[in-house]
Amino acid sequence: MKQSRLKATLTDPHLWIPLVVLVLGISLLAALA
Amino acid sequence: MSLHAVGVVSGIAAGAWLGSAEAPTKLVTMGFSPFLISLGMVMGVFVARWTIPVALKGTSYVWADLQEKPHLIVWGVVAGMLWAVANTLTVFAIRNVGLSVAFPLWNVNSLIGMFWGWLLFNELRGSGAKQRLIVLGGATAIVIGACLLAYSTTNHDSIAQREAATLGVLAALGAALLWGTMYIPYRKAYISGMNPLSFVTVFTFGELGTVFALATIFDGGVTNVLDSLEQAKPVLFWLFLGGFCWVIGDLFQQYAAKYIGISRGIPLSNTNQLWGLAWGALVFGELAHMADSRALIIGGSLIMIAGAVAISFAEAPADEQRHWRLAMERECARYGLDRERVAAAVMGSDSSRGPRSPRHWWELLIVAAAISVFVWLGVHAERPSIHVDTSWLLVIAAASLALLAGAVAVLWKRTRFA
Numbered sequence: 044m045k046q047s048r049l050k051a052t053l054t055d056p057h058l059w060i061p062l063v064v065l066v067l068g069i070s071l072l073a074a075l076a
Numbered sequence: 077m078s079l080h081a082v083g084v085v086s087g088i089a090a091g092a093w094l095g096s097a098e099a100p101t102k103l104v105t106m107g108f109s110p111f112l113i114s115l116g117m118v119m120g121v122f123v124a125r126w127t128i129p130v131a132l133k134g135t136s137y138v139w140a141d142l143q144e145k146p147h148l149i150v151w152g153v154v155a156g157m158l159w160a161v162a163n164t165l166t167v168f169a170i171r172n173v174g175l176s177v178a179f180p181l182w183n184v185n186s187l188i189g190m191f192w193g194w195l196l197f198n199e200l201r202g203s204g205a206k207q208r209l210i211v212l213g214g215a216t217a218i219v220i221g222a223c224l225l226a227y228s229t230t231n232h233d234s235i236a237q238r239e240a241a242t243l244g245v246l247a248a249l250g251a252a253l254l255w256g257t258m259y260i261p262y263r264k265a266y267i268s269g270m271n272p273l274s275f276v277t278v279f280t281f282g283e284l285g286t287v288f289a290l291a292t293i294f295d296g297g298v299t300n301v302l303d304s305l306e307q308a309k310p311v312l313f314w315l316f317l318g319g320f321c322w323v324i325g326d327l328f329q330q331y332a333a334k335y336i337g338i339s340r341g342i343p344l345s346n347t348n349q350l351w352g353l354a355w356g357a358l359v360f361g362e363l364a365h366m367a368d369s370r371a372l373i374i375g376g377s378l379i380m381i382a383g384a385v386a387i388s389f390a391e392a393p394a395d396e397q398r399h400w401r402l403a404m405e406r407e408c409a410r411y412g413l414d415r416e417r418v419a420a421a422v423m424g425s426d427s428s429r430g431p432r433s434p435r436h437w438w439e440l441l442i443v444a445a446a447i448s449v450f451v452w453l454g455v456h457a458e459r460p461s462i463h464v465d466t467s468w469l470l471v472i473a474a475a476s477l478a479l480l481a482g483a484v485a486v487l488w489k490r491t492r493f494a
Contacts, residue, residue, distance in 0.1 A: 051410050052147045057196055057260060061154050064257040068161040069290075071250045075168050075243060076111075076294045 079424055080391045082490050083336030086328045087344030087388065089483035092476045093325030095351020098166070098179065099359070100318035108311070110167035111291040112304045116312050118160060118287040120319020125280045126446040127320075129327060132493050133273050134435045135442070141274040147411055148265050149278050155261035156282020162254035163283075164290055165247040172244025174362055177369075179352035180377050181248035184222050186343040186384065187215050188256020193338035197263050198403045200339055202395035210390045211339065217383025218343070224376030259338045262330060267404040268413060269421030271494060272330035276323070313457035316450060321476075328483055331491075335424065337392065337400065343384035351472070353377055358468040424491040 052058065100117065130138075142149060162182075169178035190211070193199035200211060265275045291301045305312070325348070332341030353373075356362040363370050392400070404422060408415045487493055 048147045048411055051412075052150055055410065057264065058150070058154070060192070060196075061158055061257050061260055064254055065154070065158055065161065068158070068165065068250055068254045071247070072161060072164055072168075072290065072294070075165070075247055 077486065077490050079335045079490070082424070082486055083332045083334070083341055084344060084388060085483050085486045086335065087332035087341050088347065089479045090325045090328035090332055090345035091347035091349075092351050092479045093321050093328065093348075094345060095179075095325075095348035095355060096472070096476055097318045097320075097322035097325055098170075098348070098352050099355040100314045108308055109291075109295050109304065110164060110171060111287075111295045112301070112308060113167050113315065114160070114164040115287045115291045115301070116305070116308060116315030117163070117319045117322070118284050119312075120316030121322050122280045122284045122319070123316065123446050123449050124320040124323040125276060126442050127450075129273050129276060129323065130439060130446075131443055133271070135439050136434050136436065138271070138274045138277050141271050142278070145265075145268055145270055145411070145413065148268060148270050148275070151261035151264050152275050152278030153282035153285075155258050155275075156279040156284075157286040158254045158258040158261075159279070160283040160286035160290065162251040162258070164287065165251040165254070169244045169248035169251065172240045172247070174356065177373060178244060178248045179356070180349045180373075180380055181222055181245060182251040182255065183346040183349045183380065184218065184249065184252040185255035185259075186346045186387075187218055188253060189259035189342040190215060190339040190387075192257065192260050193263060196260060196403075197267060197338070198396075198399035199337045199392075200396065201399040203390075203393055207390050207393065207396070211387050214343065214383035214385075214387035214390075217386070218380050221376040221378075221380030221383065224372050224379065256342075259333060259342055262333045263338050264407070266330075266334035267400070267418075267422060268407045268411065269418035271421070272327055272334060273493065275330060276327060279326075280323075309453075309456055310458035311460055313450070313453035314460065316453055320450070324480065331487060334422075335491075336388075340388050340390065340392070344388040346384055347381060349377060350381055351476075354468075354472055359465050359472065361463055361465065421494060424494055426492055426494040 097117075166178060166182055169182065172178075173181075190199070194201065200208065203211075262275070266272070288301070292298050295301050295304065308315075325345075329341070329345040332345055335341070336344075363373065401419070404418060405415065407413065408418055
């Protein structure tokens with residue numbers, strides 16, 4: 044992947060929403076297991 | 077046929093096949109770990125992806141699409157991870173409150189997806205007051221239906237059962253949040269001109285990796301997981317079958333998300349609640365033991381479906397579609413994509429290079445190997461000792477196949493699976 048696209052991906056504010064939700068989901072699983 | 081109609085047909089077919097895919101998770105009542113059940117199903121999803129989907133467009137096509145938009149690989153993997161965690165949560169939910177109840181609860185994900193669609197992708201912006209009223213009314217109906225279903229689960233006798241029901245409801249709502257958020261990568265990919273078949277390919281790597289990691293962490297290491305898989309071999313076929321149905325359903329869901337957006341496509345595909353209810357109640361006889369709650373469960377489900385249908389009939393007007401294009405142009409500017417090619421892909425034209433992608437002999441081997449796995453598991457399969465109403469099973473399966481044929485014909489004729 045081009046450097047500019049990699050940077051654009053990592054700095055895309057939209058990306059952080061699914062990442063935070065993913066962490067929440069794994070935490071809930073840990074509590075249930 | 078309009079793209080809206082293509083999206084609607086895809087969404088309805090998605091509902092049927094996603095609903096059918098959840099039925100095998102009933103096996104969790106047979107004593108297997110929820111993580112193992114989830115892993116078995118996802119392994120089936122992964123293998124099934126290399127059967128029909130690879131046969132439709134070929135590996136070269138998918139590879140060219142991914143090379144053109146490599147930044148979307150990250151999004152596909154994240155979406156697969158979200159799906160995997162959500163799916164494992166649903167197994168806990170089914171174990172605690174049953175398929176007929178858990179299913180509608182996690183379908184609140186359409187409401188969450190709608191919010192993200194509005195916030196991030198300009199969906200519902202520029203639409204008239206009537207459109208907004210229909211969508212908001214539909215969304216409210218979905219919430220009311222979910223509340224009725226949650227209330228119906230509290231009708232248990234002992235404190236221990238109530239606690240289990242509460243945890244089950246929590247797991248189902250957690251799955252809703254994860255699945256609702258998973259539609260961000262979906263929409264991101266499609267307003268960037270990616271083909272759903274390419275997205276699903278990357279997606280399956282993310283979900284298989286995550287489910288295997290979860291099973292390893294929570295089920296006592298790699299050796300234990302492999303031993304458990306060996307013990308579960310007689311029922312693995314049914315889980316793989318669930319995975320197979322899921323791949324078909326998800327592909328239709330992806331096409332719905334591509335052509336009519338998250339806000340309309342996801343509620344429509346969430347009619348899988350109706351199919352899940354049909355499988356649970358008619359095939360597995362679930363509601364027979366919940367006579368007191370039956371009216372609430374059915375009433376709540378019907379209200380949710382009415383809400384989803386109302387939303388889905390609200391075709392995006394020209395002004396809203398102008399806002400969609402603004403979101404597409406934002407992605408093109410951010411990631412340096414070719415606006416014309418992306419715009420053509422969004423409108424159902426094939427954006428891959430060349431009129432036809434070349435097929436290779438080894439692609440046939442991949443398809444044959446994937447089918448062989450299913451056949452081998454089928455030979456070693458044992459029928460689970462769960463009551464199944466064969467007549468209803470045949471009726472529901474026939475209806476699902478009819479929808480499959482109809483949706484495939486529509487997608488091929490209008491978009492060539494673009």
